[in-house]
Amino acid sequence: MLVKTNSPLQNTVDQIRTWARLNSIWAVHFNSGSCNGCDIEILALFTPLYDVERLGIKLQGSPRHADVLVVTGPVTRQARERLLRIYEQMPDPKFVISVGSCSISGGVFEGCYNVVGAVDEVIPVDVYIPGCPPRPEAVIDGVVQLLTHLKTEATK
Numbered sequence: 258m259l260v261k262t263n264s265p266l267q268n269t270v271d272q273i274r275t276w277a278r279l280n281s282i283w284a285v286h287f288n289s290g291s292c293n294g295c296d297i298e299i300l301a302l303f304t305p306l307y308d309v310e311r312l313g314i315k316l317q318g319s320p321r322h323a324d325v326l327v328v329t330g331p332v333t334r335q336a337r338e339r340l341l342r343i344y345e346q347m348p349d350p351k352f353v354i355s356v357g358s359c360s361i362s363g364g365v366f367e368g369c370y371n372v373v374g375a376v377d378e379v380i381p382v383d384v385y386i387p388g389c390p391p392r393p394e395a396v397i398d399g400v401v402q403l404l405t406h407l408k409t410e411a412t413k
């Protein structure tokens with residue numbers, strides 16, 4: 258069996274890339290059918306009160322430049338294709354955070370004629386943040402959990 262080993266240069270490049278990713282998470286936000294309650298809590302993260310940019314977390318307009326997709330709300334039939342397209346446009350490795358009870362299970366919108374269901378019925382989800390809506394502190398905690406997981410993976 259052949260064992261592939263990276264060159265020292267490749268290892269250094271990988272370490273720099275991991276360091277940069279852990280210290281500078283760029284996120285794209287998509288409302289797949291939310292009532293806007295969760296979205297307001299996410300926007301609160303970027304106000305001076307929570308100021309998540311001090312942690313390197315930046316809201317990014319284009320999915321092509323984002324590491325993390327933050328999704329709020331259940332997935333409606335209208336939003337399903339757009340959600341898939343945004344996810345596919347993101348470069349690997351990419352991560353998805355599902356914010357709010359509706360994005361986790363459909364919540365109060367479950368069973369509506371125009372709702373497909375939870376986010377993980379359409380794309381894979383890495384972190385679930387429950388609540389209706391979850392407080393900004395809970396969203397920060399979810400991001401920290403994702404970063405902790407990435408750090409653990411990187412040191413294996």
Ligand code: SF4
Pocket residue numbers: 290291292293294295329330331357358359360364365388389390
């Ligand atoms: S979890 Fe609550 S606040 Fe968020 S989209 Fe659903 S109903 Fe609105």
